[in-house]
Every structure is written in structure tokens, then in C-alpha cells.
Amino acid sequence: MRAIGYIAVNVFKESVRDKVLYNLVFFAVLLIGISFLLGQLTAGQDIKVIKDLGLAAISVFGLFISVFIGIGLVSKEVDRRSIYSLLSKPISRQQFIIGKYVGLVLTLLVNVSVMTLAYYVVLGGMAWVAGGWFLPAWEAPAVDPALLKAVAMIFLQLMMITALALLFSTFSSPILSAALTFGLYIAGHFNADLHHFDTVVASKPAGWLAKVLYYLLPNLSPLDIKAQVVHAIPVPAGYLLLNTAYALVYVTALLMGATAIFMRRDFK
Amino acid sequence: MTDRRRPLVFIVALLVAAVLLQLARERLYAQDLPAADDLLYVRSEAVIQRTALSYDAVLGDAYWIRTLQYFGRGRLHPDGSHFVLLYPLLDLTTSLDPKFIVAYRFGAIFLTEPYPDGAGRPDLAVKLLQKGIATNPSRWELFHDVGFIYYWHLHDYKNAASWFDRGAEMPGAPWWLRTYAAVMLTRGGDRQASRFMWQNILRSATNSWLKQSAERRLAQLDALDQIDQLTQIVGAFNRRSAKPAETWNDLVSAGILRGTPLDPAGTPYELIPVVGHVELSAESPLFPLPTEPLPGQPPALR
Numbered sequence: 001m002r003a004i005g006y007i008a009v010n011v012f013k014e015s016v017r018d019k020v021l022y023n024l025v026f027f028a029v030l031l032i033g034i035s036f037l038l039g040q041l042t043a044g045q046d047i048k049v050i051k052d053l054g055l056a057a058i059s060v061f062g063l064f065i066s067v068f069i070g071i072g073l074v075s076k077e078v079d080r081r082s083i084y085s086l087l088s089k090p091i092s093r094q095q096f097i098i099g100k101y102v103g104l105v106l107t108l109l110v111n112v113s114v115m116t117l118a119y120y121v122v123l124g125g126m127a128w129v130a131g132g133w134f135l136p137a138w139e140a141p142a143v144d145p146a147l148l149k150a151v152a153m154i155f156l157q158l159m160m161i162t163a164l165a166l167l168f169s170t171f172s173s174p175i176l177s178a179a180l181t182f183g184l185y186i187a188g189h190f191n192a193d194l195h196h197f198d199t200v201v202a203s204k205p206a207g208w209l210a211k212v213l214y215y216l217l218p219n220l221s222p223l224d225i226k227a228q229v230v231h232a233i234p235v236p237a238g239y240l241l242l243n244t245a246y247a248l249v250y251v252t253a254l255l256m257g258a259t260a261i262f263m264r265r266d267f268k
Numbered sequence: 269m270t271d272r273r274r275p276l277v278f279i280v281a282l283l284v285a286a287v288l289l290q291l292a293r294e295r296l297y298a299q300d301l302p303a304a305d306d307l308l309y310v311r312s313e314a315v316i317q318r319t320a321l322s323y324d325a326v327l328g329d330a331y332w333i334r335t336l337q338y339f340g341r342g343r344l345h346p347d348g349s350h351f352v353l354l355y356p357l358l359d360l361t362t363s364l365d366p367k368f369i370v371a372y373r374f375g376a377i378f379l380t381e382p383y384p385d386g387a388g389r390p391d392l393a394v395k396l397l398q399k400g401i402a403t404n405p406s407r408w409e410l411f412h413d414v415g416f417i418y419y420w421h422l423h424d425y426k427n428a429a430s431w432f433d434r435g436a437e438m439p440g441a442p443w444w445l446r447t448y449a450a451v452m453l454t455r456g457g458d459r460q461a462s463r464f465m466w467q468n469i470l471r472s473a474t475n476s477w478l479k480q481s482a483e484r485r486l487a488q489l490d491a492l493d494q495i496d497q498l499t500q501i502v503g504a505f506n507r508r509s510a511k512p513a514e515t516w517n518d519l520v521s522a523g524i525l526r527g528t529p530l531d532p533a534g535t536p537y538e539l540i541p542v543v544g545h546v547e548l549s550a551e552s553p554l555f556p557l558p559t560e561p562l563p564g565q566p567p568a569l570r
Contacts (some may be wrong), residue, residue: 048329221322
């Protein structure tokens with residue numbers, strides 16, 4: 001456990017050294033800058049637009065961090081040959097993979113938390129300028145705690161994407177890993193098509209294959225509740241719990257896969 | 269200057285030079301610059317929904333902002349295009365964010381108003397609102413807006429009453445929606461009924477643009493009342509005097525009016541000599557006044 005902690009903290013420190021946290025400045029400037037411009041452009045919908053934009057930005061920034069750091073987590077150590085000295089220490093390969101994953105998730109957690117804080121500060125500022133926390137023109141309060149549900153679901157998506165990137169990082173080059181991770185990220189939003197594939201093809205096996213792929217590929221679209229939260233549509237707690245359980249189970253499976261592949265690799 | 273600062277100074281100087289060159293090009297070859305055409309690259313809602321991945325709501329916002337810019341620019345500089353892209357833009361906005369109620373409601377207003385204040389297409393406005401009702405079946409505001417278009421723009425009181433009635437069934441619908449339905453069936457295009465509706469819209473408006481629009485409509489209704497009164501005054505003067513009134517001064521000199529009558533926006537009314545008609549000036553911010561149905565005319569002919 002301690003070994004996992006050391007590796008995780010190292011990954012976090014390395015990402016700080018790599019100036020990953022600079023994206024937080026970008027995020028804050030983007031939100032504050034756009035909130036100043038929006039008043040004249042949205043016909044009174046500036047709070048709604050900032051809510052949409054903030055959640056989308058948290059998701060996009062997180063996605064890029066997950067993919068571009070995740071794909072280098074293992075391959076970088078191999079390329080730098082630091083893997084040899086690492087594995088010669090009393091660290092198992094499982095601990096190495098899990099530590100790397102936990103480290104990146106920790107980086108993401110810090111990023112997402114700070115972005116969420118900045119997001120609420122901007123929304124609070126806009127509400128203060130508008131002269132109320134919940135004006136009749138808005139569907140929900142400006143500083144709406146329900147937005148945290150969407151942020152939590154984004155974080156779960158990022159956890160899944162990080163695990164995918166790490167899995168690919170254990171056996172392929174960074175470029176190929178990035179392409180595969182982005183490919184699965186996109187496929188993860190088209191899953192509904194696979195689910196209903198049997199209604200558009202005559203071939204039964206093709207329909208079955210699509211069904212299998214639907215259940216096998218990461219299904220990211222149910223974790224996207226941004227629009228519901230912004231429009232103050234209630235999201236049942238049971239739905240959130242099932243999504244959380246699904247994401248955690250899927251992440252565990254991916255990490256086990258990554259470990260299994262990494263165990264078989266020969267570094268001699 | 270230290271060696272470390274020298275490159276920075278060069279970079280800033282080069283950027284300034286680039287800006288100056290751009291300015292020179294724009295000044296010297298202003299006519300050759302291609303005009304920014306109003307283009308809509310993607311028209312298929314299915315394609316845009318798919319390519320948006322999980323960013324459909326934020327893309328919907330981008331299309332909403334584009335719609336407002338397109339509409340605002342067209343109103344400021346009418347080019348006779350009759351806002352041909354307005355409906356496709358609103359259609360894409362609402363396909364990307366089907367719960368964006370404001371886009372349906374404002375979009376319907378933009379589509380309904382006669383050109384150049386809008387696209388002059390109440391049929392498309394009804395289509396947009398019906399799309400909104402399909403995805404938001406319990407929002408009484410959308411039923412209200414369809415009813416209002418049938419009432420105000422299409423003068424189809426039977427249909428208007430039906431939509432107001434359906435809206436009144438929705439949860440949270442205000443009591444006066446049921447009254448609208450009754451008023452439509454009994455009094456149709458009555459000016460008092462219009463005033464009642466616009467006052468309600470003014471009271472419930474959550475947006476300054478909608479508030480201004482309702483205030484303008486109420487001022488137009490006041491202007492219609494004043495025009496009726498002035499027409500009666502001019503008619504009575506013409507019947508009494510040997511020479512019909514040619515200017516407002518004739519009535520002022522006779523002591524009938526205290527001065528040139530002004531509409532609620534402060535622009536003088538126009539007196540059409542000989543016939544004795546009173547009209548709103550084309551210079552008035554209230555111009556043009558809404559058309560009123562002739563009494564006793566069946567809705568189909570209006």
C-alpha cells in the first residue's frame with residue numbers, strides 16, 4: 001500500500017513539474033473572460049451558457065490531461081529506462097500500475113476540484129452582478145449545488161478514460177495509445193447505435209455482435225448529465241449510484257487488464 | 269538592454285509590425301476583402317447531434333449566440349434576405365439542446381414579427397413551438413405562445429382558444445390562460461382583450477427584451493385608441509367648418525386641440541387632408557401598427 005502511495009505522489013509531483021496545473025489558469029481566464037462578453041450575446045441566458053461552458057471545459061481539460069498524461073505513464077518509464085531501477089526495488093508490477101493510476105487520478109481530482117471552485121466563483125460573481133441568486137428568468141439558482149452531480153459524473157468518465165489510456169500505455173506507443181483512447185472515447189458516446197443495431201440489419205449474428213460490443217465497450221453517454229443538471233431536471237440518486245458502480249467496476253477491470261499485460265512484458 | 273530581454277523586445281516589435289501591415293492592407297484594399305456571407309455549413313440535426321458527442325448543450329449555446337447575432341445584424345442592416353437562415357439556426361439550436369425553452373420562445377417571436385423586425389413566418393414559428401412541445405410536453409408557456417401567434421398574427425381565434433385551453437391544462441399554468449381561451453371565443457380580436465394579454469406578458473416577462481416588446485405593443489394599442497379619437501375629432505371639425513382641416517394647426521387655431529397631437533412615443537401623428545384620416549408617422553418607433561381584423565369578418569378571410 002505504501003509503495004502505491006509513493007508512486008502515486010511521484011506521478012502527481014511529476015505532473016506539477018510538467019506544468020499540467022497551468023490549465024487551471026486557462027480555465028479561469030476562459031470562464032471569466034467569456035462571462036464578461038456573454039451579457040450582450042445571449043439574450044439573458046448568460047448564466048445558462050456559463051454553466052454549459054464551465055461543465056464542458058472541465059470535461060475537455062480533464063479529457064486532455066487523462067489522455068496525454070495517461071498514455072505516457074508506462075511508456076515514458078520504459079523509454080527513459082527508469083523502469084529497470086524501479087522494478088529492481090521492492091515494488092510489484094501490480095503496485096506500479098495501480099500507483100501510476102492513483103497518481104493521475106489524484107492529479108485529475110486536484111484539477112477538477114480547483115476548476116469547480118473557480119466555476120462556482122464565476123457563477124457567484126455573475127449572480128451578484130445580476131442582482132440575485134435565483135432570478136425568475138433562470139431555471140435553477142446560479143450557484144446550484146446540483147451542478148456537483150454533473151462534475152462527479154465527469155470525474156467518473158475521466159477515471160475510465162485514464163484507465164483506458166493506462167491500459168494502452170502498457171503495450172503500445174504513445175501515439176497509438178492516444179488514437180485508441182480517443183477512439184474509444186468517441187465510441188463510448190455512440191453506444192446507443194450499437195444497442196439498436198439489430199433493428200437496422202437483417203443479419204442476426206451482426207446484431208448479436210453489436211450487442212456484445214455495446215456491453216463490452218465503455219459506455220460513457222449515460223454518465224453525461226450536464227444538460228439535465230443545467231436545466232434543473234432531477235437526476236435520481238439511484239441512477240447516479242448505478243453509474244458510479246458501473247464506472248468503478250469498469251475501471252477495476254481495465255486496471256486488471258493493464259496489470260496482466262504489464263506482468264507479461266519482458267524488460268530484459 | 270540585457271541579452272535576456274532583447275528577444276522579447278524583438279518579438280513585441282515584430283508583432284506590432286504584423287498588426288500595422290494588416291491595418292495597411294485593410295486600408296489599401298478594403299474593396300477587395302471578401303464579404304462575410306451568412307453560411308450554415310451543417311443543416312442536418314442528426315449529423316450535428318452525433319458529432320457533438322457530449323458537448324451538445326454547449327454547441328447549442330454557440331448556435332444560439334449565432335442566431336442572435338444573425339438576427340441582430342439583419343435587423344440593423346436589412347438586406348432583403350428575410351432571415352432565411354433563422355429557422356435552420358433555431359432548429360439546430362433546439363435539436364442540440366431540446367430543453368432550451370428560451371430558444372423556442374424567443375425564436376418564435378423572431379420568426380413571427382413582420383420583416384424587417386422578424387422573418388414574417390408565423391407558420392415556422394408554430395412549427396418551432398410544436399417541436400418544443402414534443403420534447404417539453406408539460407411547459408404551458410409553449411402552448412401559450414402558439415395560441416398567441418394564432419391570435420395576434422393569424423387572427424385565427426378558434427385555434428388560439430384551443431391552444432390556450434390545452435396550455436391551461438398543464439401543471440403550473442396561470443389562471444388567466446383559461447380566461448384567454450374564453451376571451452378568444454367570445455370577443456376575438458377585441459382591442460381590450462389584446463391589452464389584457466400584453467399587460468399579462470409585461471407583468472410576467474423575465475427578460476428586458478420581452479418587457480420592451482410588451483411595452484411597445486401596449487403603446488401601439490394606446491396609439492390605435494388615440495387615432496380613433498383624433499379621427500372622430502377631425503371628422504366633427506370637417507362636418508362643422510366650411511373648409512376641411514389640412515393641418516393640425518387648423519384644429520389648434522379653432523381651439524379644439526392644444527397643440528399637435530403626439531403618439532405615445534412622442535412623434536406627431538399625421539393628418540391626411542381632405543379625407544380626414546389620422547395616421548401614425550412612419551418616423552415613429554411604433555410604426556407599423558398591428559393590423560386589426562374588420563368587425564364581423566370570419567377568421568378564414570382575415
